[in-house]
Structure formats: structure tokens, C-alpha cells
Amino acid sequence: MKTHAIRLGLALSACVALVAACSGSQSGGGEEPPKIEPLGALGQNEGELNLIAWAGYAENGTNDPAVNWVTPFEKESGCKVNVKIGNTSDEMVQLMRSGQYDGVSASGDATLRLIYAGDVAPVNTSLVPNYETIAPFLKDKPWNSVDGQMYGIPHGWGANLLMYNVDVVRDAPNSWGAVFTDAAKYKGKVTAYDSPIYIADAALYLSKTKPELGIEDPYSLTAEQLDAVVELLKAQRENVGEYWSDYTKEVQAFESGTSVIGTTWQVIANTIGSGNKVQVNTVLPKEGATGWSDTWMVSAKAAHPNCMYSWMNWITKPEINAQAAEYFGEAPGQTKACAFTTEKDYCDIYHATDADFAAQIHYWTTPQKKCVDGSGDQCTAYDEWVDKWQQIKG
Numbered sequence: 001m002k003t004h005a006i007r008l009g010l011a012l013s014a015c016v017a018l019v020a021a022c023s024g025s026q027s028g029g030g031e032e033p034p035k036i037e038p039l040g041a042l043g044q045n046e047g048e049l050n051l052i053a054w055a056g057y058a059e060n061g062t063n064d065p066a067v068n069w070v071t072p073f074e075k076e077s078g079c080k081v082n083v084k085i086g087n088t089s090d091e092m093v094q095l096m097r098s099g100q101y102d103g104v105s106a107s108g109d110a111t112l113r114l115i116y117a118g119d120v121a122p123v124n125t126s127l128v129p130n131y132e133t134i135a136p137f138l139k140d141k142p143w144n145s146v147d148g149q150m151y152g153i154p155h156g157w158g159a160n161l162l163m164y165n166v167d168v169v170r171d172a173p174n175s176w177g178a179v180f181t182d183a184a185k186y187k188g189k190v191t192a193y194d195s196p197i198y199i200a201d202a203a204l205y206l207s208k209t210k211p212e213l214g215i216e217d218p219y220s221l222t223a224e225q226l227d228a229v230v231e232l233l234k235a236q237r238e239n240v241g242e243y244w245s246d247y248t249k250e251v252q253a254f255e256s257g258t259s260v261i262g263t264t265w266q267v268i269a270n271t272i273g274s275g276n277k278v279q280v281n282t283v284l285p286k287e288g289a290t291g292w293s294d295t296w297m298v299s300a301k302a303a304h305p306n307c308m309y310s311w312m313n314w315i316t317k318p319e320i321n322a323q324a325a326e327y328f329g330e331a332p333g334q335t336k337a338c339a340f341t342t343e344k345d346y347c348d349i350y351h352a353t354d355a356d357f358a359a360q361i362h363y364w365t366t367p368q369k370k371c372v373d374g375s376g377d378q379c380t381a382y383d384e385w386v387d388k389w390q391q392i393k394g
Contacts, residue, residue, distance in 0.1 A: 031370055033146055034118035036300050042127055042309060049079040049307040052095050052104040056328040058083045069323050073314045079307035102302040105155060107292050108143035108364035109197045115151050120297040122149045127309050130316040133335050137358045142372050143365040144295045152295035153312040154333040156325045159291040159361050160193065160201065161282040163264035165254060176205040176285045179262055180232055183239035191253060191262030194243035196389035197364055200290050201263060203229045204362055208287040217373035218290065219365045226380045226388060233392045254278055266350060267329030284360060291361035
């Protein structure tokens, strides 16, 4: 994992967040997505493709000559690829609304905003042959589909884990209570993800520890439930030394000792481990965890839809999806990708085909007034989460 962690750090050091430091104020559109027809049949490729992508998702050899899956795609498809790096989910949403891009690698805290605003089109998955062997637990989910209609092709995924310094935190915690109700034990050295979507982490914890609140889904919170979650997060704030959105900052904080416990991604733990400065452990707590599943989505105004469909099939090709996931530091969405990873135990480390592990993850989904779990229309929208997050941090 050492070489992977080093090159990933170089590739993403300029990126504010790997997958979704979302801080915008657009919640989405109306009660139902606009009626947009998916592409009915493939035509001739248009010769160009304009993408918005997370850093590391569309590498053309510029960052590392040995890391290049865009150039082979260009040669095979005839589509010249232009990539705009999106540093946050909010930035990606704004860029997609310009109508200048054909597609985007969207995380779950952006997807519903794009769908309900009519910025992305439904996807005809029959035109993407590699979709068939995408992990079943990533298909037809609340963050990438509406009423059984897919709005994208899953790319990769991961869990938000609990990480701790084993020399300082000696009781091997297995609950998020370590950073909530027990956070005072590590006052000033607790860290948390800096985004309104982190509210869902606290909501998940309360759904298990305070069932009387009636929280069934961490992204479907009534005003009263949201208030209870905010109260917990304000209490946690007293013990947080720093919040992080740039993953390199969390690496530095753990290596320097200013943070000893908090939410993390597996790639961060791997990076810390490769430096041998401190020993950390990660755990998926007994309450479960939030996480991300990134989806390639097609613009409703795509000028080059055929090239975009070619790209979605290319990036989920087993060999290519393996390269992208391993370089980025996440589980591949393509089940056949595991046979092509450089590190043979890579998919084991990231639980790539482990449906039981995946079932414990509550993937980022944009909160809507119309509850995303289908329980009604009395939930709090993402705008309200943004306001509450600002109150929490002060």
C-alpha cells in the first residue's frame, strides 16, 4: 500500500476533498424530477467529451506518466477528453448547471440536487454493457435512481470509518460513542469531517442509541430530529480540535499527535501507516457508518452524449475501473475489477465485493423536504443542514 498512498497524496494534495466536501445551498428541485428521456440508441461518437471529475478519476498521464486511462480511451473512441477537476460537490453542481459539460462523477450529496433540478438525464443502462457486472448493492439506490430509473453508472465507493491512534486510545473502541458521548476523554484531539453531510453521522449514532427519537434514516430528519442531532454535535464541538475536509490535513494531524481519534477514510489510514510515524487502526462501528458511492451522470444538455456513454462503459471496464479505484483509494464498483488490481489483496482491504459490509453503510444522499426514505414530506432539506452546520461550528 505504500506506493499507492504516496502517489495518491501527490495526485490529490490540491483537492479540497476526495469525495464530497459539500457546502452549497441548493437542495434540488421540485417534488419529482423533470421528465427527460434517456438516450434510446447509440449513435456515432461526436469526437469530444467534456467531463467534471474528482481528481484521480480521469487521469491522462499528466500527474504520473504511468497512470493514464484517458489516452487509451481517446484512441479507441475518437473522443477527445477535456477534464475539469471539481474540488467539492457544490462546485460540481454549479459547473453542471452551466450546461457546458457532458457528464460528472457525482457523489451522493450532489446527485439528487442534479436529478431534481433537471441537470442530468436518466441513463439507459442497456447501452452500457459493463453495467451488468456492477456490484448489485450499488444499483437502483436512493442516491442514484428515482422510481426505479437509474440516473448514472456507479464508479466506486467507500465507508466513513472510525480511526484511532492505538498508543493513545487503548480501549479499541467499536462505537461512534467514542467521538460523541465519550469524546471528552480525548478533549481537543477529536477530529470530524467538515461538511453539513456529517450531520448524518450523528443522526446514525442517535438512531441506534436513542430509538425514542424515531430516526429511521440519517438523511431523512424531521425538524425535531435535526434539532436533537445538532445538540449532540454542539456537545461534540467542545472536544473537537479541528475539522478536516482535505484528507492530507487529517494525515498530518494524526502524525503530529494533534488528533488521536475521529472519522476517516481507509486511504487516510493507509497513508498514515505507510509513513510509520504512528500506528492507527480503523473500525466500522457497531452502529454502522455513512459512506459514499460515486456515480457517472450524463448532463441533460450534453453536446456529446454518445462519447459520454462510451466513457461510462470504458471507466467501468474491469481493467480500467481497477486502475481508477486503486489510484484514487476506494472500492471499485465493477465486480470484475478485483482480478486486475496491482495489489492482490486490494479488494479485501476495501471490502469491494462484500455485500454484508456494504449493507452497513448509509451512503451519502442529499436531504430533501420530501424524505428520501419515502416516509413523507416533512423532512428537513439540505439548505437547513447547511444553516445548522454553520451554527454548530460557530
